[in-house]
Amino acid sequence: MREMALQREQEQIDRQTCVEVEISLLSTVDSPRTSGEDPDHVEALSVAQSPLPPILVHRPTMRVIDGLHRVRAAELRGQDKIAVSFFEGSEADAFVLAVESNTMHGLPLSKADRKRAAARIVTSHPQWSDRMVASVAGIAPGTVADIRRGLPGASAAEESRIGQDGRVRPINAAAGRRNAAKIIAGNPGLSLRQIARMAGISPETARDVRSRLRRGEDPLPGRQSRTSADPGAKLPAPQRSAGDAAVHGRPSGQDHSVVVERLKADPALRLSETGRTLLRLLNLHTIDATEWQRIIDNVPPHCSGIVARLADEYAVMWSELALRLGGRVTETA
DNA sequence: ATGCCGAGAAGGGCGAGAAA
DNA sequence: TTTCTCGCCCTTCTCGGCAT
Secondary structure (H helix, E strand, O other): HHHHHHHHHHHHHHHHOOEEEEEEHOOOOOOOOOOOOOHHHHHHHOOOOHHHHHOEOOEEEOEEEEEEEHHHHHHOOOOOEEEEEEOOOHHHHHHHHHHHHHHOOOOOOHHHHHHHHHHHHHOOOOEHHHHHHHHOOOHHHHHHHHHHHHHOOOOOOOEEOOOOOOOOOOOHHHHHHHHHHHHHHHOOOHHHHHHHHHOOOOOHHHHHHHHHHHHOOOOOOHHHHHHHHHOOOOHHHHHHHHHHHHHHOOOOOHHHOOOOHHHHHOOHOOOOOHHHHHHHHHHHOOOHHHHHHHHHHHHHHHHHHHHHHHHHHHHHHHHHHHHHHHHHHHHHH
């Protein structure tokens, strides 16, 4: 995929013959290198005897994609024109090409520049896998994953990513596996390919689900069944045990606050109005038993009946909410 | 058309080393 | 000393190819 994209980019570049362009027509803004040019490198290029190789320019914007130092060196030589190859793609692709050019040859980008570039690529190409972005930006895939997590709502709407091999892989295949399990249970005679099509997974995954069911195992592999059942499974052990207590037993106010804090960090909730309303409501109940007792003790006697009735009605509303959400969980399980 | 197998790539976890 | 980043390992996934 990336190779194909690059090949297309290269073909686009190759189709254009190298031409001489007025340096004054070129734009040098929006470079991935925030620290500007290196004077020593410019100096070294300017005194070189051999002609400078053509620079790469984004034709629609006339922005220099690759060759900023060569432009400065040409200016230092007193040239008013420079050899240029044009790139015709989008601005986002031009930026990717600029980052890649700076990573693969010439003066390497600083670590901060590479991370900034990765963040921009993740935003402009959210469907690219961490490894694909990492290979362009010249940083580790894990670092790209961290950057992606840090971007608000970056992965909330994504269900799958495209790898360097051009294959589409789900970010979380648990839902597809559960679907497949249901389909197999309802129609044991279906072929793997039919199951795969209906569940939206690959035939091999369908085969794995079927094998697991035949062995009497959970359709989800160990890691997935853990993470999908307990979204906080990746948290450190002390926090996870607190969360588990909140799920399986009557939690304390402190346990509530741990769980609510975790929900507050979820972009899927905090980035929508209804999500924020829900978080505010949930947050009200994070007070501890002592605080509850203090509230109860201080309810004026003449208000007790009204407050009790309202509390009852609110409790029914929360119960209904729990039932409906609980139903959704079992539907997907 | 189907099931199976292997190759290659994905993401997560974790320890080691580098950088601040 | 702390934080960050990398690289390795493991598990999981998709897809192409092959035999039936």
